[in-house]
Amino acid sequence: xxxxxxxxxxxxxxxxxxxxxxxxxxxxxxxxxxxxxxxxxxxxxxxxxxxxxxxxxxxxxxxxxxxxxxxxxxxxxxxxxxxxxxxxxxxxxxxxxxxxxxxxxxxxxxxxxxxxxxxxxxxxxxxxxxxxxxxxxxxxxxxxxxxxxxxxxxxxxxxxxxxxxxxxxxxxxxxxxxxxxxxxxxxxxxxxxxxxxxxxxxxxxxxxxx
Amino acid sequence: xxxxxxxxxxxxxxxxxxxxxxxxxxxxxxxxxxxxxxxxxxxxxxxxxxxxxxxxxxxxxxxxxxxxxxxxxxxxxxxxxxxxxxxxxxxxxxxxxxxxxxxxxxxxxxxxxxxxxxxxxxxxxxxxxxxxxxxxxxxxxxxxxxxxxxxxxxxxxxxxxxxxxxxxxxxxxxxxxxxxxxxxxxxxxxxxxxxxxxxxxxxxxxxxxxxxxxxxxxxxxxxxxxxxxxxxxxxxxxxxxxxxxxxxxxxxxxxxxxxxxxxxxxxxxxxxxxxxxxxxxxx
Numbered sequence: 001x002x003x004x005x006x007x008x009x010x011x012x013x014x015x016x017x018x019x020x021x022x023x024x025x026x027x028x029x030x031x032x033x034x035x036x037x038x039x040x041x042x043x044x045x046x047x048x049x050x051x052x053x054x055x056x057x058x059x060x061x062x063x064x065x066x067x068x069x070x071x072x073x074x075x076x077x078x079x080x081x082x083x084x085x086x087x088x089x090x091x092x093x094x095x096x097x098x099x100x101x102x103x104x105x106x107x108x109x110x111x112x113x114x115x116x117x118x119x120x121x122x123x124x125x126x127x128x129x130x131x132x133x134x135x136x137x138x139x140x141x142x143x144x145x146x147x148x149x150x151x152x153x154x155x156x157x158x159x160x161x162x163x164x165x166x167x168x169x170x171x172x173x174x175x176x177x178x179x180x181x182x183x184x185x186x187x188x189x190x191x192x193x194x195x196x197x198x199x200x201x202x203x204x205x206x207x208x209x210x
Numbered sequence: 211x212x213x214x215x216x217x218x219x220x221x222x223x224x225x226x227x228x229x230x231x232x233x234x235x236x237x238x239x240x241x242x243x244x245x246x247x248x249x250x251x252x253x254x255x256x257x258x259x260x261x262x263x264x265x266x267x268x269x270x271x272x273x274x275x276x277x278x279x280x281x282x283x284x285x286x287x288x289x290x291x292x293x294x295x296x297x298x299x300x301x302x303x304x305x306x307x308x309x310x311x312x313x314x315x316x317x318x319x320x321x322x323x324x325x326x327x328x329x330x331x332x333x334x335x336x337x338x339x340x341x342x343x344x345x346x347x348x349x350x351x352x353x354x355x356x357x358x359x360x361x362x363x364x365x366x367x368x369x370x371x372x373x374x375x376x377x378x379x380x381x382x383x384x385x386x387x388x389x390x391x392x393x394x395x396x397x398x399x400x401x402x403x404x405x406x407x408x409x410x411x412x413x414x415x416x417x418x419x420x421x422x423x424x425x426x427x428x429x430x431x432x433x434x435x436x437x438x439x440x441x442x443x444x445x446x447x448x449x450x451x452x453x454x455x456x457x458x459x460x461x462x463x464x465x466x467x468x469x470x471x472x473x474x475x476x477x478x479x480x481x482x483x484x485x486x487x488x489x490x491x492x493x
Binding site: 024031049128159161164177178179180181182183184185186187 | 312313314315317318319321322368371372374375376380383443446447448449454
């Protein structure tokens, strides 16, 4: 069978990310999981599903190079609202790494810092009666971006639902779809697995996991 | 061995049972020699049901001009057939508490069911020859098959949920269930309705709310539950965008004579009523 929708070339370092044609979106679509990121210079989408995790969607608004990350901070029992990205705690290391990795990948592929456009999604409180880890992740990403001098162009964060986010770096368009509570536990257990994996695998040097 | 919808229900009949008060009211309604006094006597023997029935009758859901302070008055105003529906509605959450699962919290499950019940009640008021209280019960029960699937086939149910997420959320859960296990929650719910010998209206709404053409005796009611289910999904995610939820079968508008203008006011009304009915139905 001929391939009706060939995949555009992946940038170096992103060849392993799962991509496929998506009829609903009408583009090739890279799907990232908690802890992953995808940066592209082509006309294709990046999607993910967020519970209490955060995705930053960043692009060079002139060249269209951009991408998305997906991360959360492991809990350390600190006050969510008082979280500062500058605290060099074990928790914030993962967030800092996820953000730096995304921005660096964009710049390494020709993006320019002064052209960066940033959008932020996620941080929902999808499990009742639990410390609001979503709020903590939101506080972190806002503080990180403020320290970097990057403004948030648009955002849909917090509240009680999970979200499906589709981002198109070439145009900057984002489609955020809120998901029914039917999916809360499935998404929460994916995020839980991710958080356990980063606890076992501390950040060091230039590893892919963060 | 692969299971079918009927096997699943056969398997749980000992775990989930209809409330006694419902069964006894049901018997009396079917008996031509019984009177509403007999029904009132049965209701009064169940103190917990009596209390919740009176609370409900006096809630904003009914907004009767005067206080309803006795079972006899409640039955006279609400009607015996509707008291039977309420006997089912008011205890169904309790009946299914014996069927726990790890996939969806009971609170979230019943929240969706209540939003559907409330939306169905409003839709019924706007639709000719539809009984709002019967449609409320149908709305509350429409997804009951899910609880059976989640409890009895947790691995397949989880696979179906992952399939929906992997499809960028455009795939309705019932389609993922069919792909994963060969049947969906409406078939399982229908089998339970059959086993419980529920009234035909409830059985059809539970069995066919995702497949309107199958509705036989109660196409209008089934169409109302189809619409109410989708309005409930919108209420849950607080969105008025039809693109955010599964598609509405145009036949539902045709059969009910309603149009999409009704969606937003009904969604807002259901959201506003949820807190009060949650207390009555889930405690």
